[in-house]
Amino acid sequence: MRRNILLAVLATVFGVVVLVYQLQSPEPLVAEHTVDEYRADARLRQAMFGRCKADPGSLGETPDCINAIEAERLESRGSLRDLPTLGLDPVPGK
Numbered sequence: 001m002r003r004n005i006l007l008a009v010l011a012t013v014f015g016v017v018v019l020v021y022q023l024q025s026p027e028p029l030v031a032e033h034t035v036d037e038y039r040a041d042a043r044l045r046q047a048m049f050g051r052c053k054a055d056p057g058s059l060g061e062t063p064d065c066i067n068a069i070e071a072e073r074l075e076s077r078g079s080l081r082d083l084p085t086l087g088l089d090p091v092p093g094k
Helices: 002-024 035-040 042-054 063-077
Strands: none
Touching: 035 042, 035 063, 042 063
16 A cells, blocks of 8 residues: 555656646747748848847857848859859860
């Protein structure tokens, strides 16, 4: 009988610990803007990009920073087809 009471107490304590842990775990972060929204709005993108670069320790891995950085990467790079020719000499013998 003492063993059953001890097991019931341990199970209750374990259940309370699990419940408290689950209540304290933060909800997953959701981005306010998508990559496409940041690409479409240069002011919004540059503002968020600036905040993320100014405080990468706190903000760097947040969903909005990831989206803003990706949008900045895509917008700033452009396409290689849009770049002017480099004017290099052609390879001799070809």
